[in-house]
Amino acid sequence: MDRFERQVILPGFGSEGQAKLKHASVLVIGAGGLGCPALLYLAAAGVGRICVVDGDVVALSNLNRQVLFGQQDLGKNKAQTAVRYFQEKYNDIQWKAIPEFITVENAQELIFHYDVVVDGSDNFPTRYLVNDACVLLKKPLVFGAIHQHEGQVSVFNQGPGSCNYRDLYPNPPAANEIPNCAETGVLGVVPGIIGSLMALEVIKVLTGLGKPLTNRVLYFNSLNSQSYEVEIQPSAATAVPTSWSDFEQRNYELASEGIAQLSWNEAMKLMGHEVAFVDVREPGEEPILECTGLVKVPFSILTSQLDQFEEAEEILCFCQTGGRSQKAAQLLQETYPDKKIFSIRGGIQALKS
Amino acid sequence: MPDRIHLKAFGMLAEKMGADSLEIENPGSSEVLKQQLLAQFPELKDMTFRMALDRKLLQADTDISQGQEIALLPPFSGG
Numbered sequence: 001m002d003r004f005e006r007q008v009i010l011p012g013f014g015s016e017g018q019a020k021l022k023h024a025s026v027l028v029i030g031a032g033g034l035g036c037p038a039l040l041y042l043a044a045a046g047v048g049r050i051c052v053v054d055g056d057v058v059a060l061s062n063l064n065r066q067v068l069f070g071q072q073d074l075g076k077n078k079a080q081t082a083v084r085y086f087q088e089k090y091n092d093i094q095w096k097a098i099p100e101f102i103t104v105e106n107a108q109e110l111i112f113h114y115d116v117v118v119d120g121s122d123n124f125p126t127r128y129l130v131n132d133a134c135v136l137l138k139k140p141l142v143f144g145a146i147h148q149h150e151g152q153v154s155v156f157n158q159g160p161g162s163c164n165y166r167d168l169y170p171n172p173p174a175a176n177e178i179p180n181c182a183e184t185g186v187l188g189v190v191p192g193i194i195g196s197l198m199a200l201e202v203i204k205v206l207t208g209l210g211k212p213l214t215n216r217v218l219y220f221n222s223l224n225s226q227s228y229e230v231e232i233q234p235s236a237a238t239a240v241p242t243s244w245s246d247f248e249q250r251n252y253e254l255a256s257e258g259i260a261q262l263s264w265n266e267a268m269k270l271m272g273h274e275v276a277f278v279d280v281r282e283p284g285e286e287p288i289l290e291c292t293g294l295v296k297v298p299f300s301i302l303t304s305q306l307d308q309f310e311e312a313e314e315i316l317c318f319c320q321t322g323g324r325s326q327k328a329a330q331l332l333q334e335t336y337p338d339k340k341i342f343s344i345r346g347g348i349q350a351l352k353s
Numbered sequence: 354m355p356d357r358i359h360l361k362a363f364g365m366l367a368e369k370m371g372a373d374s375l376e377i378e379n380p381g382s383s384e385v386l387k388q389q390l391l392a393q394f395p396e397l398k399d400m401t402f403r404m405a406l407d408r409k410l411l412q413a414d415t416d417i418s419q420g421q422e423i424a425l426l427p428p429f430s431g432g
Contacts, residue, residue: 034432122432145429147364152429168410169428173401178430191432219363219426221373228361230424232410 003092004046017207018046024206025049027114029102029130031078032056033065033191034144034198035120040068041199042118043086047206049094050086053110054079055101055349059286065188075286101349102126104248107133116202117141120195123321124172125252131156131165132247135240140205141165144198148184151194154217154232155201163215163232170239172252175326190222253322253345259329261345267316270342276312280319280328281348289348299324306335318344359422360386366425369396384414386423402427 002008004018026047028035031054042050058066058073058081068082083097102110102121111117111133119130119141127145134141134157141156143165156164197218204212219228241247253261262270271277271293279289280299297305299319309315315332317325325343333341344350356379367373370390380386383404391397404411405424417423 030432032432120432122430124428124430127430144432146431147427147429148431150364150429168403169401173428174399177399177401184431186431217426221363224373228363228408228424230405230408230410230426233412235412 003090007045013207013209017209020207021046021203022048024116025051025114026116026118026202026206027051027053027111028118028120029053029126030120030122031066031068031082032062032120032122033146033186033188034195035118036066036068036082037192037195038118038120038144038199038202039082039086041196042202043090043093045199045203046090047093047202049096049114051096051098051110051114052079052082053098053100053102054082055099057286059284061284065186065191067188067192102130104129104250104252107247108137108244111137111139114139116205118198118202119143120198123323124178125321127165128172129252132241132250135164135166136244136247142198142201142205144194146186146191146194148186149190149222151190151197151220151222152217153194153197153201153213153220155205155212155214158205158212158214161215161234163234164238164240166239167235168217168232170235170237175323178323187222193220193222259326259333260340260342261322261326262316262342263345264351267318267342267344270314270316274311274313276309276315278309278315278317278328280317280325285320287348289351299328302328302331306332309336309339312339314340314342316342316344318347320347321349322347356419358417358420361422361424363425364427364429365400366397366402366427369394369400379417379419382414382416383411383423386417390425400427 007013008015008018024047031052056078057075058069068085073081077099079097079099083095087095117134117139140158143156144153201212204210215232217230277294279296282298317328319325322345329341329343357376358379360375360377362370362373380389403426407421
């Protein structure tokens with residue numbers, strides 16, 4: 001008997017299904033609210049080779065849903081911490097941790113080596129980037145995302161005639177229509193359910209069990225416990241890049257009208273006397289940045305704090321990934337049309353990597 | 354018999370509309386419905402969403418018949 005006995009005796013799965021999992025490899029992008037539960041079940045099921053990609057570190061506010069981590073892990077890289085946890089638990093799996101964010105530069109090399117990709121990221125730029133790279137590499141992509149009490153799951157790019165994310169939403173939404181990641185809130189069990197469904201879809205894709213959610217999107221509402229399935233079809237006019245050089249030239253940042261975005265290098269050069277340097281993240285978001293001239297004005301209270309920027313000639317905003325800071329910059333620009341206001345591209349995560 | 358259809362809204366669209374399930378008078382086509390919704394809920398103008406008729410994603414303006422169900426589907430990004 002081995003640790004897979006209870007699934008090997010399942011009709012339609014059997015030792016063939018188990019052998020397929022053992023010889024399969026999965027790349028999990030993001031060890032967050034979706035990635036943690038997905039990893040738990042992929043590892044328990046015996047997928048042979050698993051790689052976790054995440055450049056983020058564990059913060060206290062993650063612990064209600066990122067169930068692989070505990071209080072002893074605060075400040076540690078998520079990919080490395082997750083892999084360390086699993087290495088002790090299951091030594092029959094080949095583990096790899098990539099403590100970086102997926103980017104236009106590393107996407108091809110990272111995805112190339114795996115059979116299936118799991119998108120457990122938490123932002124549109126990454127979702128579009130991962131989708132496009134998977135289309136170019138012809139890799140099945142198990143997609144899951146949540147909004148408060150709701151989630152959606154699908155399987156993209158599983159063979160010819162299979163949809164990808166751009167068949168559903170051809171282009172990313174603008175920065176100003178996206179809810180603020182630190183403010184929308186989530187009960188941990190909701191990404192727990194969606195992440196578990198994602199693990200299930202991976203197992204179905206790898207073993208041929210049942211019918212994966214190819215060309216279907218499943219919506220789940222945790223408040224009324226209803227699910228809703230929508231049939232989708234490949235679109236003739238696709239916005240997916242046609243080549244790697246096209247991919248590399250794409251700007252995956254979200255567009256925000258009229259707000260200039262700066263890199264950290266460009267921002268550093270601007271810093272000085274008349275420049276307000278503003279962290280718009282909420283208290284408790286990691287990593288904490290401390291430096292002279294930095295003011296902290298959480299986005300949630302920015303509207304009541306606008307007058308404190310009267311003296312500044314220029315204002316530089318940043319947040320965790322660059323979404324909220326664009327909204328903050330837009331708000332400031334509406335209040336102070338004559339000031340130069342910038343948002344730092346990629347937020348604090350771009351500074352770390 | 355009154356010509357009515359079912360409307361289901363997901364995610365932020367349901368928040369903006371104040372309901373996730375409604376019964377409304379049949380506007381006749383998906384494009385007319387969309388224009389009616391944008392007029393009634395101006396915040397929807399800035400939001401990305403797709404529509405499905407009887408659980409099939411719509412690719413173009415489509416006639417709606419009595420009793421059919423339209424779903425309004427915004428993208429989710431959280432994780």
